[in-house]
Amino acid sequence: MKPSSEAKEVVQGLTPIERVRLAREPGRPQTLDYIEGLARDFFEIHGDRRYADDEAIVTGLGYLGRNAVAIAGHQRGRSTAERIRRNFGRAHPEGYRKAARLFDLADRFRLPIVTFIDTQGAEPGIGAEERGQGEAIATNLVLMARVTVPIIACVIGEGGSGGALALGVANRVLMQENASYSVITPEGCAAILWRDANPEKVAAAAAALKLSAQDLLDLKVIDEVVPEPPGGAHRNPAQAVALLGAAISRHLTKLSKMRPQQLRRERERKFAEMGNGFLLRSTARIGDSTA
Amino acid sequence: MREEANSEQPRTTAKLARPAPGAAPGSARQPSPDALNETPSAPDRGNVGQDVQADIWVKCPGCKEIAFRKEVERNLNVCLKCGYHLRLTVEQRLAITVDRGSWRELFADLAVGNPLSFVDSRPYSERLETARRASGRNDAIVTGIAKIDRRVTALAVMDFNFMGGSMGIVVGEKLARLIDHARARRLPVVVFSSSGGARMQEGALSLMQMAKVSAALGRLRDARIPYLSVLCDPTTGGVAASFASLGDLNIAEPGAIIGFAGRRVIEQTTNQQLPDGFQTAEFLLRHGMLDAIVPRHRMRATLSQLLGILAPRRAHKSVD
Numbered sequence: 001m002k003p004s005s006e007a008k009e010v011v012q013g014l015t016p017i018e019r020v021r022l023a024r025e026p027g028r029p030q031t032l033d034y035i036e037g038l039a040r041d042f043f044e045i046h047g048d049r050r051y052a053d054d055e056a057i058v059t060g061l062g063y064l065g066r067n068a069v070a071i072a073g074h075q076r077g078r079s080t081a082e083r084i085r086r087n088f089g090r091a092h093p094e095g096y097r098k099a100a101r102l103f104d105l106a107d108r109f110r111l112p113i114v115t116f117i118d119t120q121g122a123e124p125g126i127g128a129e130e131r132g133q134g135e136a137i138a139t140n141l142v143l144m145a146r147v148t149v150p151i152i153a154c155v156i157g158e159g160g161s162g163g164a165l166a167l168g169v170a171n172r173v174l175m176q177e178n179a180s181y182s183v184i185t186p187e188g189c190a191a192i193l194w195r196d197a198n199p200e201k202v203a204a205a206a207a208a209l210k211l212s213a214q215d216l217l218d219l220k221v222i223d224e225v226v227p228e229p230p231g232g233a234h235r236n237p238a239q240a241v242a243l244l245g246a247a248i249s250r251h252l253t254k255l256s257k258m259r260p261q262q263l264r265r266e267r268e269r270k271f272a273e274m275g276n277g278f279l280l281r282s283t284a285r286i287g288d289s290t291a
Numbered sequence: 292m293r294e295e296a297n298s299e300q301p302r303t304t305a306k307l308a309r310p311a312p313g314a315a316p317g318s319a320r321q322p323s324p325d326a327l328n329e330t331p332s333a334p335d336r337g338n339v340g341q342d343v344q345a346d347i348w349v350k351c352p353g354c355k356e357i358a359f360r361k362e363v364e365r366n367l368n369v370c371l372k373c374g375y376h377l378r379l380t381v382e383q384r385l386a387i388t389v390d391r392g393s394w395r396e397l398f399a400d401l402a403v404g405n406p407l408s409f410v411d412s413r414p415y416s417e418r419l420e421t422a423r424r425a426s427g428r429n430d431a432i433v434t435g436i437a438k439i440d441r442r443v444t445a446l447a448v449m450d451f452n453f454m455g456g457s458m459g460i461v462v463g464e465k466l467a468r469l470i471d472h473a474r475a476r477r478l479p480v481v482v483f484s485s486s487g488g489a490r491m492q493e494g495a496l497s498l499m500q501m502a503k504v505s506a507a508l509g510r511l512r513d514a515r516i517p518y519l520s521v522l523c524d525p526t527t528g529g530v531a532a533s534f535a536s537l538g539d540l541n542i543a544e545p546g547a548i549i550g551f552a553g554r555r556v557i558e559q560t561t562n563q564q565l566p567d568g569f570q571t572a573e574f575l576l577r578h579g580m581l582d583a584i585v586p587r588h589r590m591r592a593t594l595s596q597l598l599g600i601l602a603p604r605r606a607h608k609s610v611d
Contacts, residue, residue: 122532124552124560129570132580133551134531138505141533145506146513161489162501162532162551169502183489183498183529188556193411193491209494210407219406221495268506272467274499275460278406 014178017206020186022178023158027234029241031058031073031116034156037241038248039064039071047098051131054095055086056123057167059102064114064245067252070106072099072167073116076157090123093136096166100140107147110260112252115167117155120185122163137166144169145271148264150255152248155179155213155222156233171267172251173222175213176244178232181222182211221274224251351375353546367587376544376587378524381433381450384483388591389437389446395610396435397472398465399428406460407494415492422453430461431486434469436478436610440595442602443610445473447482451525456486458530459493463500466534470507473516479602480511480518481594484535488528501533508537517601519594522549522572522581540582540597543572544590549581 014022035042035058042062047053059072076089099115106113122133144151144167153170159181175181182189186206187197194201210216213225226247233240255263349360353375363370367387368377379387385394409415423429431453437446447469449456466482473480489497511518520538522531524547531551535541543549550570558565568574575581585593 122551124556126557126561126563126565126569129550129552129557130574130578132536132578134549135536135580137532137551138501138534138536141502141505142509142512142537145502146509161498162529165498165501166532169506181495183494184491189491205411208407208409208411209491211495216495219494219496221499268510271499271502271506274463274503275403275406275493275496276464278403278460278496279464280402280404 015203015207016209016212017186017203019178019212020158020180020206022232022234023180025232025234026078027237028157029233029237030078030118031071031075031156033237034073034116034154034241034244035060035062035071037238038245039069042071045098045102048094048101050094050097052092052094054092054098056089056091056119057095057099059098061105061111064252065249067256068111069252070102070111070113071115072102072113073156074119074163074167076118087123089119090121091119091163091166092123092125092128093131093133096122096136096140099167100136100143103140103143103147106149110149112150112152112256113147113170114248114252115151115153115170117153117159117164117167117181118157119160119163120158121160122166134162137162140166141169145268146264148260150252150258150263151267152251152255154226154244154248155181156244158185160185169267169271171255171263171270172224174224174226174244174247174251175216175222176226176233176240177213177228179213180211181213181216182209184209186211219275220277349377352377369587374545374586376524376546378451378485380452381428381448384448385433385437387587388448388483388594389439390441393438393610394435394446395437396433398434398468401461401465402429403460403493405492406496407492409492409494411492418454418492426450426453428453430459430465431456431490432462432465434465438610439481439591439598442595442598443478444594444598445469445476445478445480447480449483449485449523449530451485451487451523454490456484456530457488457490457497458486458500459490459497460500462486462490463497463503466504467507470504470511470518474511474514477514477516479516479598481521481598482518482534482538483521483523484526484530485523486526486528486530486535488530488532498529501529504534505537508534512539517598519597519601521590521594523547525549527551527553527570538582539601541580542583542585542590542593543575543581545572545584545586547572549575 039062042060044060058075074089075086077083077086151170153168153173155175186202189205190201191197216222226244229236229239349363350357351370354373356372405416431450434447517539520535520541522543526535526549548570572584
């Protein structure tokens with residue numbers, strides 16, 4: 001399905017910071033909306049078996065079409081009460097460890113993994129630091145690189161930093177056209193590099209960071225831009241869910257034909273090449289990714 | 292070691308050892324008391340208070356005592372009064388860690404321009420150029436092969452003075468190549484981290500380096516080759532959330548600040564007063580997030596001991 005020409009006009013006229021606002025639009029469909037709209041027989045899995053159940057990340061098993069799959073995604077929440085309960089989608093270490101459990105389960109039972117990325121970043125807090133936020137994210141990066149089942153990651157809102165990447169080491173990274181994905185929020189970047197977080201500087205940071213779907217496709221950070229309904233996903237959530245669902249199915253069908261080691265190798269090679277097109281001198285890799 | 296080993300200057304020191312051309316990093320078995328004097332530290336790269344004459348004096352950030360720089364350096368840049376571990380330059384770190392003359396730098400020629408054409412108050416390319424001129428290297432890490440107490444090791448040392456040790460494409464790529472190289476040659480890997488995190492000026496490309504290096508470490512793990520992560524002050528952000536936390540053993544220097552989020556960010560987000568010693572190595576150890584804290588005087592011996600246990604039969608290989 002293609003977006004209407006009107007939608008393209010609306011979207012092409014946006015400045016980077018306007019796009020970030022669209023990515024943060026509270027009415028955008030969230031992980032649970034995609035699960036409800038696309039998955040059948042979803043069984044939610046709670047807790048990391050270490051400390052707590054972090055509701056900032058939802059994990060579970062179910063079916064997408066005929067494929068049994070494992071699903072993990074950030075859930076920001078809608079009502080104030082839900083947002084607080086889910087910490088606005090900012091996961092603690094236990095959230096990432098819950099996802100790690102799911103990835104391990106998926107690998108052992110040969111279930112493709114689908115993730116939804118929708119977070120400003122991992123929780124910055126005392127408890128998060130005490131329980132090893134860095135270690136939790138790092139462990140997921142290794143785990144996602146190593147599993148031998150297909151992984152499809154979908155950036156559906158704001159993809160913020162390590163907290164996003166911890167669900168993002170995928171064979172295919174799909175990104176909705178108004179989503180953003182960045183190493184730091186424009187506000188954080190402006191505060192550090194411009195030493196000023198006024199709106200003008202934030203807008204400049206948003207532009208400089210190249211965080212839009214099209215920019216990231218050009219940089220080969222993501223694999224596909226998924227169209228949204230006219231005016232953005234929040235204008236027609238059902239259509240947004242259907243559009244992303246179609247893209248996921250298409251990739252799932254292709255990836256399901258690949259052998260386990262091939263899936264891992266392809267994923268490793270893709271990430272091994274990240275940014276290498278910009279190296280000024282020798283770009284030959286030593287060792288490559290063959291195990 | 293082959294003959295040319297002595298005639299060939301190790302790359303990093305060759306560039307930086309201005310007044311002492313013979314200065315090769317490394318001492319014999321023990322770090323010599325004068326180890327740090329063998330490699331001069333440029334005044335602009337020290338960690339001293341700006342109000343003190345940087346060349347001669349050094350003010351301890353811990354106890355605020357002022358001491359002779361030479362004396363502190365002779366003590367491996369550890370304060371003689373309070374034991375505070377001052378930061379080391381890359382050259383100083385190599386000098387007290389590796390066997391004299393054994394360092395062979397790899398991938399030193401890797402560099403980036405300005406992939407996103409990033410401009411804040413200054414263009415990124417200008418910031419890079421300034422850092423390159425000051426450091427004599429292309430980016431915020433050196434990677435290579437060295438002997439640590441006769442054990443051949445793939446070694447990386449991050450340079451905090453180079454744009455806060457931030458990780459962009461070059462840091463990620465050099466680490467990934469070093470790890471893959473170590474896997475091919477079955478050499479243990481030791482990384483000294485010191486970094487503020489991902490390099491914002493390379494945007495999402497810097498974020499992706501976390502995945503790149505972590506994936507390489509996954510391959511190393513499958514090959515059952517040990518990786519020792521040494522977390523030095525400071526190790527935060529994307530580096531703490533990737534390879535620095537992924538050691539088979541994670542060891543820190545005393546007092547090192549280690550954490551995912553910055554202190555100010557946490558204060559602003561939580562509106563809570565942070566506990567004493569928050570995000571120090573000691574804090575992490577208490578919470579079960581570190582395997583050990585090792586004082587600088589014992590680091591080389593400890594690495595040697597651990598490499599002996601985890602990677603025996605590696606000694607007497609050549610670094611070439």
